Amino acid sequence: MSDVPNRLTVVGERQLTPTQRKLLSVLTHTLLLAVSVFMLYPLLWMLAASFRPENEIFSSASIWPSEWSVDAYVRGWNGLRTSFSVFFTNSFIISGLSVLGNVLACSMAAFAFARLNFKFKNFWFAMMLMTLMLPYQVTLIPQYVLFRQLGWVNTFLPLVVPKFLAADGFFIFLLVQFFRGLPKELDEAAQMDGCSPWRIYWKIVMPLSMPVLATVAIFTFIWTWDDFFGPLIYLSEMKTYTVMLGLRTFTDSTGESDYGGLFAMSVLSLVPIFLFFLFFQRLLIEGIATTGMKR
Amino acid sequence: MTARSLESGAPLGERAATSSLWTRIWQNDAPGYLFLLPWFIGFFGLTIGPIITSFYLSFTDFDLLTSPEWVGANNYIRMFTNDPKFWASMRVTMMFVIFSVPLKLAFALGVAMLLNRGMRGLPLYRALFYLPSLLGASVAIAILWRQIFARDGLVNDFLSIFGIVGPSWISTPQYSLWTIIILAVWQFGSPMIIFLAGLRQIPQDMYEAASLDGASRWRQFIKITLPLLTPVVFFNAIIQTIEAFKSFTPAFIISGGTGNPINSTLFYTLYLYQEAFGFFRMGYASALAWVLLALVGMFTAFSFLTSKYWVHYDE
Amino acid sequence: MTIRTDRRKFLMGSSALAAAGAFGVMPSWAQAQSLRLIFWGGQGRADRTYGVTDLYKEASDTDVAGEFLAWNDYWAKLATQTAGGNAPDVIQMDYRFIVEYAQRGAIAPLDEYVGSALKLDDFDADQLEGGKVDGKLYGISLGANSVATLINTGAFEEAGIEPPTNAWTYDDLFEIGEAFNSANIRGGMKAISDSSYNEPSLDNWLRQRGKALYTAEGQLGFDETDAVEWYQLWAKLREAGVCVAPDDQALDTGPLETTMLVTGRAALMPSNSNQLVGYQALVQDKLDMCGYPRIAEGQGGGHYRKPSMFFSVAGSSASKEGAAEFLNFFVNDIEAGKILGVERGIPCAAAVRDAVAPTLDEANQIALNFVANLGDLLGDLPPPPPAAAGEVDLSLIRTLGQEVGFGAKTPEQAGAELVTGATDILNRA
Incomplete structure (x- = not known):
């Protein structure tokens, strides 16, 4: 991991004696570790549960399993008629395409709202915000009817195409806030040199916005991965299921459920999004700090 | 409503304006509309239709299985005059918004500040703190929360060290909502990341200058960090509030979709969902949704109007 | 019962054509048709159900594409599909929703198929009654429980x-x-x-x-x-x-x-x-x-x-008769019954029940004995x-x-x- 100490720290701690600095560091780490434990306990419990014998999961109070077994993983992976490898592939396809779509389409829309002037801009922005406010439960059925007429039901299209059409106002709004924070002089200078808006967007704004674009990528990937309601409504065949949808079929409140399998697969389902996060968060850190942007 | 806050700086095409009206439109407005083209296709092709439909449905009786039947404003009238559950659920959601949003934002900002200091193991901490947010709201979370907040759960194990015998927090009406608020705050990862991205955008030379002038850390925070972070604070506050108003899944999974005990976790959207899919009253549910939209819309408009007094953009 | 068993043997030992004739599924056998089926439950139930659809494919050349969800997710999806005009042909239905769906025409009355596509002669009378709404048969009970x-x-x-x-x-x-x-x-x-x-x-x-x-x-x-x-x-x-x-x-x-x-x-x-x-x-x-x-x-x-759950046929289904034939196979076929066991409740067709009883494990035996021996606890069907x-x-x-x-x-x-x-x-x- 790039652990480049940024200049803020160097500046901020210049006034401290070495002993003070050491003390501060120890204190910070202690605090962070304490919070980490609090944050992570539930996850550790889940990890332990995935190695526990089935009938011990809900009756045993201790976090340590009486015996360790990887049965649940083996059982879970092929526990449904379709193997989890299929679900993972589907989730990767949907999440990957969604990241691409959101980064491109939302940044374009945000660029227009943040850096360009045109008639009725505020009206369209308000419309965009409005789409954020309506609970999805009431647009679900009209939307289903629409996608059905398009013949998209039981394909990935209803889950992916809206991302390429900037349907998620959250990301547009997020990018708008960041694009507006970039120094104005940059595009003014570029404009003097005869740059087109497209070049300003592609050559200046986008490269300078790596941290926030990484944020968009991370959130899109994770949220798409975690989403189950969209896949639940639009996907019917098991071979098109996503991981989250697969997970939900492990438990049914009316009959036999496989909780061990559920926990085991839950743990596995976290691995890709965690790795995605680890990888993309480097862009968060590097971003501005390493481009050496100055006002 | 968004007028003031959205006036961004230099209009790109302005200088090139010529005599021809068409040229002017092309140079002034066209780039904006071209950049918005994907969004327009999505908005008019996919989004606006269902929204208008739901607005129409809010004036009907619609049982999902047969055609909707026009009833005028009946749904809205009933909601305000003859529906105690509407008010009960409104109260629950309001409580949730009022407590979860500031707590979550404060936590997120605090941790982001802490993590923005260069230190050993930074990426690790950042990842650890984001982990709970990765979990989303799944069946596993519902089970976990029970393990923590039930009578013989982790919290009471901890309290018993001090000789306190705690109740079953998650299933006692006075406290159950708080366990969901804690869940929301626990998953503070997303605003934290956004704060971090915002902090990263603050030019370091400003601190160097301030530091040379002998400004204390606290002064630097008040004078530099906070003002420059306001666009991000503004964004997080608005988004988290909207999301909190719409919050559905945590209550749905933790109460098994019932909103119990004694409706203490009957979130507004949970009630809406029950009406729509449990009791087959999509017309009424749509009316509920539009009341929520009006409420959130007013809040957002108000925020935008006041934002010019405290949100600082670089312009 | 014996006649049925013989027919079954006949099926096993002869061509699909003859078997189809014996089961009265003639009209549609020649052309491969397909049905959609939706039910709630876990993988265990799904395995049994798909075992039967596989068997049905052999017997009738009809593809039944099954989809299953957990109870909590099931009703939102079914309502969405129904409202969107895309309901599956065969729908697993619960006692507490059958009136709602029946009165609104989302599921179809099956009376016209009884005796032809649907053979219900040795079907428990109270279970048949339980599937009726306003005097018409809307659901075929998949098992009795108490x-x-x-x-x-x-x-x-x-x-x-x-x-x-x-x-x-x-x-x-x-x-x-x-x-x-x-x-x-x-x-x-x-x-x-x-x-x-x-x-x-x-x-x-x-x-x-x-x-x-x-x-x-x-x-x-x-x-x-x-x-x-x-x-x-x-x-x-x-x-x-x-x-x-x-x-x-x-x-x-x-x-x-x-x-x-x-x-x-x-x-x-x-x-x-x-x-x-x-x-x-x-x-x-x-x-x-x-x-x-x-x-x-x-x-x-x-x-x-009580009927534990039903199979109903969607009001919008284009092949109601084909769906009724599948229902008939599902509740009456002995082999199908052996695959299904008592997972959805005690089978309602007497012949199937007799064939299934000896194959059960202990927990299932307890349940079957309890339901069979309610004695004076038993009252009228509400x-x-x-x-x-x-x-x-x-x-x-x-x-x-x-x-x-x-x-x-x-x-x-x-x-x-x-x-x-x-x-x-x-x-x-």
Whole structure:
């Protein structure tokens, strides 16, 4: 991991004696570790549960399993008629395409709202915000009817195409806030040199916005991965299921459920999004700090 | 409503304006509309239709299985005059918004500040703190929360060290909502990341200058960090509030979709969902949704109007 | 029955064509057709169901594409598909929703296929009756079950008490409760879960009093006195520490793992006969079952054999007859029956039941024996509940019971509110 100490720290701690600095560091780490434990306990419990014998999961109070077994993983992976490898592939396809779509389409829309002037801009922005406010439960059925007429039901299209059409106002709004924070002089200078808006967007704004674009990528990937309601409504065949949808079929409140399998697969389902996060968060850190942007 | 806050700086095409009206439109407005083209296709092709439909449905009786039947404003009238559950659920959601949003934002900002200091193991901490947010709201979370907040759960194990015998927090009406608020705050990862991205955008030379002038850390925070972070604070506050108003899944999974005990976790959207899919009253549910939209819309408009007094953009 | 078995052998030993003829599925055999099927359940149920669709494909050259979801997700998806004009041909339907779907034309009456595509001669009469709405057949029962009290026999052994039998009464329950309190096992395990807001418990108690939750006309079948008495009974049980504390009981949000039986807080719990298997997988002690308690010694009539779930045919289906043929195969074919077992309840066709019985494991045997030997516990089959029954349950029965439990309302207030509130909801719908 790039652990480049940024200049803020160097500046901020210049006034401290070495002993003070050491003390501060120890204190910070202690605090962070304490919070980490609090944050992570539930996850550790889940990890332990995935190695526990089935009938011990809900009756045993201790976090340590009486015996360790990887049965649940083996059982879970092929526990449904379709193997989890299929679900993972589907989730990767949907999440990957969604990241691409959101980064491109939302940044374009945000660029227009943040850096360009045109008639009725505020009206369209308000419309965009409005789409954020309506609970999805009431647009679900009209939307289903629409996608059905398009013949998209039981394909990935209803889950992916809206991302390429900037349907998620959250990301547009997020990018708008960041694009507006970039120094104005940059595009003014570029404009003097005869740059087109497209070049300003592609050559200046986008490269300078790596941290926030990484944020968009991370959130899109994770949220798409975690989403189950969209896949639940639009996907019917098991071979098109996503991981989250697969997970939900492990438990049914009316009959036999496989909780061990559920926990085991839950743990596995976290691995890709965690790795995605680890990888993309480097862009968060590097971003501005390493481009050496100055006002 | 968004007028003031959205006036961004230099209009790109302005200088090139010529005599021809068409040229002017092309140079002034066209780039904006071209950049918005994907969004327009999505908005008019996919989004606006269902929204208008739901607005129409809010004036009907619609049982999902047969055609909707026009009833005028009946749904809205009933909601305000003859529906105690509407008010009960409104109260629950309001409580949730009022407590979860500031707590979550404060936590997120605090941790982001802490993590923005260069230190050993930074990426690790950042990842650890984001982990709970990765979990989303799944069946596993519902089970976990029970393990923590039930009578013989982790919290009471901890309290018993001090000789306190705690109740079953998650299933006692006075406290159950708080366990969901804690869940929301626990998953503070997303605003934290956004704060971090915002902090990263603050030019370091400003601190160097301030530091040379002998400004204390606290002064630097008040004078530099906070003002420059306001666009991000503004964004997080608005988004988290909207999301909190719409919050559905945590209550749905933790109460098994019932909103119990004694409706203490009957979130507004949970009630809406029950009406729509449990009791087959999509017309009424749509009316509920539009009341929520009006409420959130007013809040957002108000925020935008006041934002010019405290949100600082670089312009 | 013997004739049917012979036909089955005939099928196994001869061509699909002849078999199709024998089963009356001629009209569509020649052209491969396909049906869509949706049901709720776990992988275990899915495996059995797909086993039957595979068998059906061999027998009739009809593809049945099945889709299954967990109960909580099922109804939102089914409603969306139905509203979107995209309902599957065959729909698994629950007792509490069948009236809603039938009255709105979302599922089709099957009467015209009975005798031709659907052979129901040796089908249990009460199960057939249970699938009727306004006199027309809308659902074919996939199995019978009954309410039952699940017993943690290990806990009873540890407490040194005899577990209850079908003869037990609410007075016995008080005694068992006391015994559990003085035995004080497993961190204060109570005798029974708080069943005051368990709809079937109330229903069973009312039926023993000669009342019912709902009348055949879809109105309320009891009055305020009954309701108040019910809440008073449970207030007493709560006070005596016979049932679990209200904040424990509120932990039960529906899924099996949240129930008092699985979390080990109560030794008895009202449930359904077909759920024994699911619970046994989550509990270390051996489970058994008996009837719900009687209101007085020798007082019966509270139980009935309820259709556990149905298969219905979508009103919008383009191949209703093909769907009816599949239903016929599903409930009547012996091989199919052996694959399905009693996972959805006790088979309703006599021939299938006889063929299945010897193949069952212990937990399933207990369930089958219980349902087959209800004796004087068995009363008349009630009419299907009115469309708003689900809302009465969720909005009133559950909430009011909890409010009394937590002391927010007295039994008298709750009783009055249950009656007025339920009447309101029934009239609104």
